[in-house]
Amino acid sequence: EPEVTQTPSHQVTQMGQEVILRCVPISNHLYFYWYRQILGQKVEFLVSFYNNEISEKSEIFDDQFSVERPDGSNFTLKIRSTKLEDSAMYFCASSGSGLAKNIQYFGAGTRLSVL
Amino acid sequence: KQEVTQIPAALSVPEGENLVLNCSFTDSAIYNLQWFRQDPGKGLTSLLLIQSSQREQTSGRLNASLDKSSGRSTLYIAASQPGDSATYLCAVPNRDDKIIFGKGTRLHILP
Numbered sequence: 001e002p003e004v005t006q007t008p009s010h011q012v013t014q015m016g017q018e019v020i021l022r023c024v025p026i027s028n029h030l031y032f033y034w035y036r037q038i039l040g041q042k043v044e045f046l047v048s049f050y051n052n053e054i055s056e057k058s059e060i061f062d063d064q065f066s067v068e069r070p071d072g073s074n075f076t077l078k079i080r081s082t083k084l085e086d087s088a089m090y091f092c093a094s095s096g097s098g099l100a101k102n103i104q105y106f107g108a109g110t111r112l113s114v115l
Numbered sequence: 116k117q118e119v120t121q122i123p124a125a126l127s128v129p130e131g132e133n134l135v136l137n138c139s140f141t142d143s144a145i146y147n148l149q150w151f152r153q154d155p156g157k158g159l160t161s162l163l164l165i166q167s168s169q170r171e172q173t174s175g176r177l178n179a180s181l182d183k184s185s186g187r188s189t190l191y192i193a194a195s196q197p198g199d200s201a202t203y204l205c206a207v208p209n210r211d212d213k214i215i216f217g218k219g220t221r222l223h224i225l226p
Contacts, residue, residue, distance in 0.1 A: 103149075108157070
């Protein structure tokens, strides 16, 4: 069964460093998303992406964050200068078009630890 | 604005018991509702997805029901096992397609 793949599974970085979290969505999907879960808290929406541009972003998604689809298969989340409070689990999701747009498939997540 | 609430926040039951986890949502105009399982420090495992036109879905010992008009869903787990211990999350897509998650019910099955 097709699945969303995220790498790495765990990323450790120093405060102030840039990180790139990578996702390979399901191949024929057109809509892409990033979510975040701080330890002990709800999974929360960060950003949605369609047709090579951001469709919607939450207030969390400030100028330190950016997303990109650099090629036909990858979807990345970049944090330009990480802060301690960016430590969280980051989930990528994708969905198809039409009625299938309403079903998002989630990756296993990347745990980001900012030291 | 869609809000998802899960009750109880935590639950401990002896092995073998049947149990029910509850989820409520404020905006009944949903396309579907999904139940996920999350083990500590791990990712999301999709358990069941109920379309808005459906009343329930079953997978093995799991049964999820949906009552859109009252804004409620339940996840029924039959004959619970220690391996069922995890956090169970309820999630619905918002009108603008973002998924809104509940905070989850932390389930502990006592051997």
